[in-house]
């Protein structure tokens with residue numbers, strides 16, 4: 001699990017120049033890798049994540065495990081289950097002959113996709129296509145879909161990836177904030193005991209935030225005020241964001257999705273996006289970070305992720321170390 005030095009070094013990593021705007025996907029991929037390794041005793045690496053799943057075998061196995069959990073959930077919590085979309089129909093898949101790229105593998109993946117669509121009711125915007133996985137044509141679509149599968153499963157008892165646990169934590173905090181007026185939410189769910197999460201202590205998180213924020217070169221520093229542990233008010237718009245550390249990534253919950261703090265600041269801190277901010281603000285364009293849930297506050301993005309990358313005044317020459325996992 002994360003120790004102090006690893007967390008500390010993650011700050012310098014997250015402020016390296018020209019970090020990919022898709023880094024949040026990398027963080028998700030790492031999280032999903034650890035999660036599936038834990039669930040199915042696999043030995044996947046984030047780098048081989050797509051290859052490891054392209055036969056469709058693990059995916060279909062997971063689908064059928066979710067069906068089984070959903071059945072147990074339905075038996076135990078019939079009232080709650082009545083208002084939920086729970087999967088039932090088993091996925092047929094083959095192990096024999098499921099070599100990567102084979103017809104059998106494609107067929108497995110295709111069956112999993114149909115299950116996601118029909119049994120889980122995952123909306124089209126979060127779906128992927130067979131070639132996204134098999135031909136690596138849409139890694140992002142695949143990752144976002146798998147994360148949604150994990151999110152759905154967590155509602156009826158499947159252990160969740162860390163990112164989903166963080167989402168639940170944040171949702172719970174938001175619910176507490178509006179408890180008296182709005183009792184929306186999922187029914188109480190009996191869950192298997194999740195392994196304790198040791199992401200970071202929150203003092204450490206605040207240090208990381210300050211370090212990343214410290215690269216601001218505005219005449220007066222871009223405001224990011226700590227409201228409570230892991231919760232900050234940013235900019236002049238009173239926008240509230242939740243920040244968490246996920247392995248080597250400092251993540252921000254924005255709307256219904258996640259971004260990295262560094263990339264978030266690229267889009268909001270004037271000195272980091274001045275080359276575009278000085279121009280006439282363009283209409284907001286989503287960068288694909290936000291999942292199609294109702295955002296807490298609408299994101300206003302006068303610039304695109306791409307443009308803010310081109311000339312980043314925070315360029316540093318930090319050595320970029322090879323990513324190291326700790327599990």
Ligand SMILES: [Zn+2]
Nearest residue numbers: 216217218271
């Ligand atoms: Zn600044």
